[in-house]
Amino acid sequence: MTFTPSNRRRFIIYSSLISSFLFLCILASINEIQFDNFRKFRQCAFTQTFKNNSTPENIFLQNSSSHSNSSEIRILIGILTLPDHYHKRHFLRLIYGTKSPSGAKIDVKFVFCNLTKEDQKILVALEIMRYDDIIILNCKENMDKGKTYTYFSSLPEIFDSSDSSSPPYHYVMKVDDDSYFRLENLVQSLIPLPREDLYYGYVIPCPSMDPFVHYMSGMGYLVSWDIAEWIRESDIPKDHRIGPEDKLFGEWLRDGRRAKNRYNAKWSMYNLPEPATQCTHELWPDTVAVHQLKNQDKWVRTLNYFNVTKALKSSKLYHIP
Ligand SMILES: *[C@@H]1O[C@H](CO)[C@@H](O)[C@H](O)[C@H]1NC(C)=O
Ligand SMILES: *[C@@H]1O[C@H](CO)[C@@H](O)[C@H](O)[C@H]1NC(C)=O
Ligand SMILES: *[C@@H]1O[C@H](CO)[C@@H](O)[C@H](O)[C@H]1NC(C)=O
Numbered sequence: 001m002t003f004t005p006s007n008r009r010r011f012i013i014y015s016s017l018i019s020s021f022l023f024l025c026i027l028a029s030i031n032e033i034q035f036d037n038f039r040k041f042r043q044c045a046f047t048q049t050f051k052n053n054s055t056p057e058n059i060f061l062q063n064s065s066s067h068s069n070s071s072e073i074r075i076l077i078g079i080l081t082l083p084d085h086y087h088k089r090h091f092l093r094l095i096y097g098t099k100s101p102s103g104a105k106i107d108v109k110f111v112f113c114n115l116t117k118e119d120q121k122i123l124v125a126l127e128i129m130r131y132d133d134i135i136i137l138n139c140k141e142n143m144d145k146g147k148t149y150t151y152f153s154s155l156p157e158i159f160d161s162s163d164s165s166s167p168p169y170h171y172v173m174k175v176d177d178d179s180y181f182r183l184e185n186l187v188q189s190l191i192p193l194p195r196e197d198l199y200y201g202y203v204i205p206c207p208s209m210d211p212f213v214h215y216m217s218g219m220g221y222l223v224s225w226d227i228a229e230w231i232r233e234s235d236i237p238k239d240h241r242i243g244p245e246d247k248l249f250g251e252w253l254r255d256g257r258r259a260k261n262r263y264n265a266k267w268s269m270y271n272l273p274e275p276a277t278q279c280t281h282e283l284w285p286d287t288v289a290v291h292q293l294k295n296q297d298k299w300v301r302t303l304n305y306f307n308v309t310k311a312l313k314s315s316k317l318y319h320i321p
């Protein structure tokens with residue numbers, strides 16, 4: 001935006017509005033029980049930052065519960081990928097960047113191991129400066145040699161911050177880069193579920209509908225934060241890291257008698273039927289995730305089916321039939 005004098009004046013007015021509003025938030029919080037203070041302050045501040053056109057009156061009429069409140073679900077979606085997959089990340093940012101569901105705070109982050117090439121040091125650093133959505137684990141890129149273990153067991157330390165919400169995320173996910181998650185539907189499916197000791201996904205083997213037999217498919221699964229903490233602390237995963245990782249994950253939970261809450265999201269999660277197998281399902285409205293989007297054509301058909309560009313505003317700047 002250009003900084004014309006009138007823009008600048010507006011900017012100053014908004015800034016002072018924001019400051020005085022924050023000040024009032026602090027004042028309001030002082031009277032509350034200590035434990036509640038920070039949350040109230042955050043809600044207050046959060047509501048404000050998303051209003052650029054509020055007059056003082058409607059700032060105060062604005063009910064903070066409509067934006068952010070303590071029942072909001074916090075989810076980390078970790079998409080495991082490789083440092084060189086720049087195009088894939090660009091594409092997935094487009095997909096997940098368009099809309100954030102109400103009632104939830106979802107962070108989508110790309111996860112990989114140590115960088116190995118000189119150009120990555122510049123290119124990945126630039127991405128981080130621009131998007132801040134990358135987690136680099138302390139590991140050497142591998143398949144079935146413990147990346148999943150490193151991912152989950154690193155989270156409690158990475159997000160350990162005494163000033164943030166507790167837990168930092170209610171749920172953490174490991175997601176394949178050829179899966180498409182519909183975040184709105186994901187959140188809806190999580191609302192009634194426990195926020196502790198939960199293991200959620202598409203149960204393998206394909207015909208099984210019993211979430212205790214045996215483990216959730218690598219297309220994408222979700223566990224509550226306490227399970228990530230358990231993975232960090234327990235010897236069971238630590239001593240059993242090498243092998244097919246998602247299957248191992250199920251075995252850790254079985255051997256550690258964890259995840260007494262389980263949710264089988266079949267058939268709202270499924271593989272695309274090409275060719276049809278016992279694991280596949282046709283695209284249908286009741287979908288949380290589609291897997292096996294191995295090429296652009298499959299992505300395009302899927303995104304088209306779910307009307308993801310329906311909200312595109314009309315404008316004189318472009319015309320898309
Ligand atoms: C605002 O929220 C409070 C509870 O947090 C509720 O009692 C009140 O009715 C709400 N006001 C409006 C205008 O929605
Ligand atoms: C919190 O937000 C959720 C989702 O937006 C809403 O359904 C719920 O009523 C809110 N709760 C309170 C206490 O305001
Ligand atoms: C990853 O990189 C860090 C810092 O650059 C280094 O200390 C660590 O040893 C590396 N880990 C592996 C497994 O190569």
Ligand SMILES: *[C@@H]1O[C@H](CO)[C@@H](O)[C@H](O)[C@H]1NC(C)=O
Pocket residue numbers: 284285305306307
């Ligand atoms: C997409 O939009 C079409 C046309 O409006 C509608 O018939 C269809 O049900 C929508 N699909 C989904 C999955 O919502």
Ligand SMILES: CC(=O)N[C@H]1CO[C@H](CO)[C@@H](O)[C@@H]1O
Pocket residue numbers: 052053
């Ligand atoms: C950046 C932003 O949110 N701009 C909005 C400010 O308010 C006007 C008027 O309501 C909107 O049209 C802008 O999109």
